[in-house]
Amino acid sequence: MNVGVLYSRIRRDEKLLLSELRDRGHEVTKIDVRKERFGVHEPPQAFDGVDIVVDRCLATSRSRYVTRFVDAYDLPVVNDPETAAICADKARNSLVLAEAGIPTPATEVTFTKESAMESIEEFGYPCVLKPVIGSWGRLMAKIDSRDAAEAILEHKETLGHYEHKVFYIQEFVEKPGRDIRVVATDGEPVAAMARSSDHWLTNAARGAETEAIEITDEMADLVERASEAVGGGLLGVDLMETGDSYTVHEVNHTVEFKALNEVSDVDVPATVVDWLESRVRGVEVTA
Numbered sequence: 586m587n588v589g590v591l592y593s594r595i596r597r598d599e600k601l602l603l604s605e606l607r608d609r610g611h612e613v614t615k616i617d618v619r620k621e622r623f624g625v626h627e628p629p630q631a632f633d634g635v636d637i638v639v640d641r642c643l644a645t646s647r648s649r650y651v652t653r654f655v656d657a658y659d660l661p662v663v664n665d666p667e668t669a670a671i672c673a674d675k676a677r678n679s680l681v682l683a684e685a686g687i688p689t690p691a692t693e694v695t696f697t698k699e700s701a702m703e704s705i706e707e708f709g710y711p712c713v714l715k716p717v718i719g720s721w722g723r724l725m726a727k728i729d730s731r732d733a734a735e736a737i738l739e740h741k742e743t744l745g746h747y748e749h750k751v752f753y754i755q756e757f758v759e760k761p762g763r764d765i766r767v768v769a770t771d772g773e774p775v776a777a778m779a780r781s782s783d784h785w786l787t788n789a790a791r792g793a794e795t796e797a798i799e800i801t802d803e804m805a806d807l808v809e810r811a812s813e814a815v816g817g818g819l820l821g822v823d824l825m826e827t828g829d830s831y832t833v834h835e836v837n838h839t840v841e842f843k844a845l846n847e848v849s850d851v852d853v854p855a856t857v858v859d860w861l862e863s864r865v866r867g868v869e870v871t872a
């Protein structure tokens with residue numbers, strides 16, 4: 586098969602994927618989205634002969650638009666544009682998880698700092714304020730007091746980009762110093778790791794320690810349901826432990842897997858390519 590890989594920077598994750606594809610004799614068409622022009626009628630020539638497109642754009646804005654265009658060109662794309670749109674937006678992410686009855690932290694969205702303050706006071710301290718669009722733990726605030734809340738809300742309202750005028754407020758989950766990332770393909774867990782840190786943010790990108798963990802039946806069930814809630818695909822499902830159970834705080838759509846591949850016995854890129862091959866076979870059968 587010929588796999589089109591949309592990118593703007595090739596990270597270790599993409600290198601792993603590209604070399605697994607090439608090792609199996611697949612053709613790879615690297616498509617640098619910074620250089621292409623995406624017409625509404627005609628696809629760029631770069632897509633000629635491509636069987637399936639994998640979106641690996643680092644920037645969420647690029648990911649969201651480029652997947653829409655690829656979908657309009659009638660090419661299968663991983664992930665689906667609607668999945669990318671849901672996962673890129675923490676408010677939509679939380680909504681679909683809650684709608685599907687999946688345990689997820691209590692969350693409110695408000696549009697003024699006054700109503701945000703009401704929400705924060707009701708959640709009590711600490712609580713969490715997140716940007717609706719963002720990753721790697723950037724611009725996340727754990728709010729410990731009313732004074733801190735007032736300052737952050739004023740900064741966001743005065744200095745923030747328009748997305749920062751959507752206040753996404755969440756209960757603080759007392760997790761055991763770690764959270765869990767499960768990479769899954771169409772709801773089927775590939776491998777899981779715990780990310781531990783002394784800091785309340787336990788993102789691997791912020792230097793948290795990572796270790797492989799077993800996937801329990803309960804985790805697998807939540808991952809399957811969370812994947813279905815956002816429309817499936819190649820996803821990273823993030824969970825926190827809550828004593829005897831779990832809460833799913835988000836699902837990521839252009840999931841990084843290099844850290845997981847390093848700690849896990851599972852060959853993550855190989856499993857992802859197995860899945861891509863099965864997707865292309867599925868398209869050929871139905872065509």
Ligand SMILES: Nc1ncnc2c1ncn2[C@@H]1O[C@H](COP(=O)(O)OP(=O)(O)OP(=O)(O)O)[C@@H](O)[C@H]1O
Nearest residue numbers: 713719720721722723755756757758764786787788
């Ligand atoms: N409600 C919460 N209570 C306690 N800790 C939280 C809460 N929400 C998030 N965290 C912690 O903050 C980290 C980052 O959260 P989240 O995944 O929502 O942000 P992100 O910027 O989208 O990160 P990523 O890009 O890794 O998905 C999580 O790994 C988790 O440890």
